[in-house]
Every structure is written in C-alpha cells, then in structure tokens.
Amino acid sequence: MDKKVKEQVISSIKSIPLSDTTAARRVDVLTTDVFDTLLNQLRKADFISLAVDESTDNSDVAQLCMFVRFFDGHCFKEDILGLIPLEGNTTGEILFQKIFDFFQENGLDLERINLLVTDGAPSMAGKIKGLSARLSALAPKMKSLYCLIHQNVLCPQLSGELKNTMDSVMATINFIRSTSSLQHRLFHKLLADMSAEHVDLLLHNNVRWLSQGNSLMRVCELRKEIITFLRECKHRKAETFLTNMLDDKFVSEMCFLCDILHHLNVLNLGLQGRDKTVADVVEMLTAFQNKLDIFSSDLSSRLLHFPTLSGFIKSSQSGKVTKVMSDFLDHLKHNFAQRFNDFDIPKELLHVVRNPFTSTPNTSPKAAEFLKLHGIDEGPLQLEMIEMQASCELKDVLQEKGCTELWTKHIVPEMFPNMKKLAMCVLTMFGSTYTCESSFSHMNAIKTDNRISLTNEHLHHCLRIAVTPYEPNFSRLAQSMKCHFSH
Structure with missing residues (x-):
C-alpha cells in the first residue's frame, strides 16, 4: 500500500x-485502577x-460525598x-449505615478515623442521632468538627x-x-459616557456570600454615576434609592460594611483550598481574631484599615463613625470567640506541630487526654x-x-516516635469541608441538564477521574486490554 494512502x-x-x-467502559477501567490504589494506601495509613x-x-x-486525607508514607x-x-431520606441513621457499609465492603477500618468534618447539619452533627455520634461509638479515637469555613461565614450575620x-x-443594584x-x-451607556472605572454593578447571591463584599465595593466606586443615573430615572422607586445615596449616614454605613466585608472576604479565601489542615485554618482564624482588636481601636482613631470609610468621611460634610459600627465589631469579636475559643482539638498541640521550637513541653489536662486517646506517651513526648x-x-529546615x-522528609519515627505520631495525627486532619463543596461544583458540571440520564455509578466514576490526584497505570492497563471488543 502506498505510504500516503496508508497515512490517510x-x-x-x-x-x-x-x-x-x-467511552463508559474506559472511564470505569481508569476509575477502578485509581480507586484500588487509594484503597491499598488507606489500609496502610495510621490516621x-x-x-x-x-x-x-x-x-x-x-x-x-466523602473525602479522605491521610499520609501515604511520603506525603x-x-x-x-x-x-x-x-x-430517600437523609437522616443520621441512613448516612451512618451508608458509610458503615462502604467501609465494610472496601475493607477499611473505621477505628483509624481521627477526625470527622461535617457541615454542621443536625443529621451530621446531632449529639444523639447524628452521623458523628453514631460513628463515635465505633471509632472512639474520632473527634468531630463543624466545618470552620461554615462557622466563619456565620459570624458576621447582619442585623438591625x-x-x-x-x-x-x-x-x-x-x-x-x-x-x-x-x-x-x-x-451601561451612562457609565461609558462618564468614563467610569467599571462597566457594570455586581449582583449578589446569598449562596455565594463572598459576592456581598464585592458588590458593595462596586457600588462605592460607582456612587457618583449611580446618583446621576437615579436623578435621570423616571421610575417611582428611583427617588427612594437616590435619597439613600445622598444620605451621609447611610453612605458611611455602606462604606464601613464594604471595608469590614473585604477583610472577611480575604480571610474566607485564605481558608479555602486544598491541603489546608486544621492547624492551618485555626492559625488563620486566631490571627483574624487578633486583627479584630486592631480594627476596633482603629475605627475610633485613624481609620487605617477602613480606607473606603475614611475616604468618604474626608470628602463629605457629615460622614462619621457611628455607634452601630463599633457595636458590630464588638458583636463580631464575640461571635468569633464563642465559636473558636472552645476548640475540641487542643490549640497547644496544633502549635507544637506547627512550630515545635517555640512550644513548651508542659501540657494541659485537655491536651493530655488527647494524647492518651491516640496512644501517644506524654512523658517521652x-x-x-x-x-x-x-x-x-x-x-533551619522548618x-x-x-x-x-x-x-x-526530615524526621523519621525512630528519631522522635511520639512527636512524629502527634504530627501525623494533626496534619492528617481536615479543617473544613472545602474539598466536598468543590467536588459538588465538578458534579454539577458533569451531570448537566443535557446529561440528566447519567447513572449514579457513572457520575461517581466521572467525578473520581475529575478530582483524584492519582494517575492510572496506563501501561499496565493497555497491556491487559483486548484489541477487539464486541460492542
């Protein structure tokens, strides 16, 4: 055969x-391969x-959705x-039975679970009939944690x-x-004619709470253009909105919210992402609690951390800091302290893992109980x-x-066995359900309205391929495949 014809x-x-x-069969084969790799490593993991x-x-x-974090011996x-x-229903009993059956079918040990992180729903976190309570009966070493990102979002709830x-x-808007x-x-045309900094306002969605601060920022930056538009608008409601935008007290509060929500947005984005342990998350939350003290004192003085509010007060005649603003900061500090100070996992042990060189060898009764629960000898530690x-x-390595x-990489169990065991236990712990939430975005992108008939099994396989860090062993799989397969 001619070479050119052969190529064609x-x-x-x-x-x-x-x-x-x-296509479905290949996805199943790839999924099975990476899942078997995961199971083999999980069966060897201590935590x-x-x-x-x-x-x-x-x-x-x-x-x-269940995500797992563990140490595979290398990372x-x-x-x-x-x-x-x-x-059907999604009660705590049903959730527990599904997870229990899954662990049994795949030869996994429930007793190796050291932390369960949930979204705090009653079916998950209920003290008697919730998933965490039922799992604790079979996994006595397990601690339960209400997702720290979810708790952080609940702290700045507005009122009054x-x-x-x-x-x-x-x-x-x-x-x-x-x-x-x-x-x-x-x-749109007005913004273009006035050479505005932005081309539109941002809509806010309660599900995506981060957009709230961004929406406020955009309104503050386009306030002059909004006032011009509302003055020209002949709609009845425009007069009410225009009155607000011309009220210095209203705009002062809007600028304050813009600044404080920006700080909260920065915190929330920092808490998100893969490979964020509970130690990382708690450290960021502790730092923000200390920042709130700075914000409170700064609000009554130089407004260094409230640039939008400061700029408006300087440019207006009657803009000022109000008691409502200081009360909100006090309320915010109270909420953070109430949710994060009484932490179930001892903070001193988290600090030991993060920086063992600045920690004291003495441990509190709560820390001693945690160490005993996980079989770590306090004295040698x-x-x-x-x-x-x-x-x-x-x-220097740290x-x-x-x-x-x-x-x-640098501390082997033979050197410091108890310290190593504590570090592996703590660094294994999730700080939030971020991985589950992000996987739901993948799930919705996979099972769209155009693929509504996708089976649960195939959805699971497609999602696993989309999010897994493992790569299938393509060479071995190719060698085991049939060249001709009946369709």
Whole structure:
C-alpha cells in the first residue's frame, strides 16, 4: 500500500469517534485502577481524616460525598473516597449505615478515623442521632468538627440598622440591573459616557456570600454615576434609592460594611483550598481574631484599615463613625470567640506541630487526654520536644521548607516516635469541608441538564477521574486490554 494512502487510512480510523459504550467502559477501567490504589494506601495509613457533605445533583438525587486525607508514607494525600446516592431520606441513621457499609465492603477500618468534618447539619452533627455520634461509638479515637469555613461565614450575620443598609444597597443594584433591559442598557451607556472605572454593578447571591463584599465595593466606586443615573430615572422607586445615596449616614454605613466585608472576604479565601489542615485554618482564624482588636481601636482613631470609610468621611460634610459600627465589631469579636475559643482539638498541640521550637513541653489536662486517646506517651513526648528544640539543623529546615516537609522528609519515627505520631495525627486532619463543596461544583458540571440520564455509578466514576490526584497505570492497563471488543 502506498505510504500516503496508508497515512490517510490511519488518519481516517483515528477520526472515528468512540462509541458511548467504549467511552463508559474506559472511564470505569481508569476509575477502578485509581480507586484500588487509594484503597491499598488507606489500609496502610495510621490516621484517616474524613470530610463528609451532602448535596443534590441536577436530577434531585441526594449525593453523599466523602473525602479522605491521610499520609501515604511520603506525603499527605486528599482524594474522594466515595459519592454515595441517597434515594430517600437523609437522616443520621441512613448516612451512618451508608458509610458503615462502604467501609465494610472496601475493607477499611473505621477505628483509624481521627477526625470527622461535617457541615454542621443536625443529621451530621446531632449529639444523639447524628452521623458523628453514631460513628463515635465505633471509632472512639474520632473527634468531630463543624466545618470552620461554615462557622466563619456565620459570624458576621447582619442585623438591625446595618442589615437595612445592606438590603437597601442590594435593592438599588437589583433596581438598576433587573427592572428592565432598557434601564440596564441606559446605565451601561451612562457609565461609558462618564468614563467610569467599571462597566457594570455586581449582583449578589446569598449562596455565594463572598459576592456581598464585592458588590458593595462596586457600588462605592460607582456612587457618583449611580446618583446621576437615579436623578435621570423616571421610575417611582428611583427617588427612594437616590435619597439613600445622598444620605451621609447611610453612605458611611455602606462604606464601613464594604471595608469590614473585604477583610472577611480575604480571610474566607485564605481558608479555602486544598491541603489546608486544621492547624492551618485555626492559625488563620486566631490571627483574624487578633486583627479584630486592631480594627476596633482603629475605627475610633485613624481609620487605617477602613480606607473606603475614611475616604468618604474626608470628602463629605457629615460622614462619621457611628455607634452601630463599633457595636458590630464588638458583636463580631464575640461571635468569633464563642465559636473558636472552645476548640475540641487542643490549640497547644496544633502549635507544637506547627512550630515545635517555640512550644513548651508542659501540657494541659485537655491536651493530655488527647494524647492518651491516640496512644501517644506524654512523658517521652516532652523529652523528645526538648531534644528537637536543641537541633539547629531542624530549626533551619522548618524556616526554609515549612512544618509539613519537616515532619514528612526530615524526621523519621525512630528519631522522635511520639512527636512524629502527634504530627501525623494533626496534619492528617481536615479543617473544613472545602474539598466536598468543590467536588459538588465538578458534579454539577458533569451531570448537566443535557446529561440528566447519567447513572449514579457513572457520575461517581466521572467525578473520581475529575478530582483524584492519582494517575492510572496506563501501561499496565493497555497491556491487559483486548484489541477487539464486541460492542
């Protein structure tokens, strides 16, 4: 056969699309391979942290997502453990039975779970019939944690006058953007004619609370253009919104909310992401609590941390800091202290893992109980800590490469067995259900309205391939495949 003709034939064959059966079978094979790798490593792990959350897919089927974090002997891994469909109710008993059966079927040990992180729903966190209470009966070493990101979001809930201010601003945005297409186009044109910094306002969605601060920031930056538009608008509601935008007290509160929500947004974004342990998250939350003290004193003095509010007060005649603002900061400090000071996992042990060179060998009764629960001998632990603190080499490693690499690459169990065990236990722990939440975004992107008939099994397989850190062993799989397969 002529070489050119041969190349054309090969190219034509390659362009033939795979059948749906072949594509599904290949996804199943790849999923099975990476899942077997995960299970083999999990069975060897000393500690397993579990993040569990539940959401519904596009066909209204409740899906229970489980993510696992563990140390595989070389590094810490986070991977989806399972996506379990829930056909009927989603009570604590049903959630527990599904997880129990999953562990039994795959040969996993529930007693190795050291932390369960949930979204705090009653079916998850109930003290008697919730998932965490039922699992604790079979996993006595397990601690339960209400997702720290969820708790952080609940702290700045608005009420009273500030809530009215926020609602009025959001109503103004909705009025300009959503009253009619014509009105929205006219606002676009006005911004272009006035050479505004932005081309539009941002809508706020309660589900995506971060957009609240961004929406406020945009309103503050386009305030002059909004006033001009509302003056020209002939709609009846425009007069009410214009009155608010010309009221210095209202705008002062709006600028204050813009600044404080910006600080909260920065914190929230810092808490999100993969490979964030409970020690990392608690450290950031503790730092923000200390920042709140600075914000309170700064609010009554120079406004260094409230640039939007400071700029408006300087440019207006009667803009000022009000008692409502200081009360909100006091309320915020109280909420953070109430939620995060009484932490179930001793903070001193988290600090020991993050920086063993600045920690004291003495432990509190709560820390001693935690160590005993996980089979860590407190006496030798104190002596090992003193020995570590005398090592200049290990101090340099911590400063240059961080605590994770210190414990995984430079400290072997034979050197400091109790310290190593404590570090592996703490660094295994999730700080939030972020991994579950992000996987739900993948799930909704996979099972769209156009793929509504996708089975639960295939959805699970597609999601695993999308989020797993493992790569299938393509060479071994290719050798074991049949060249000709009946369709």
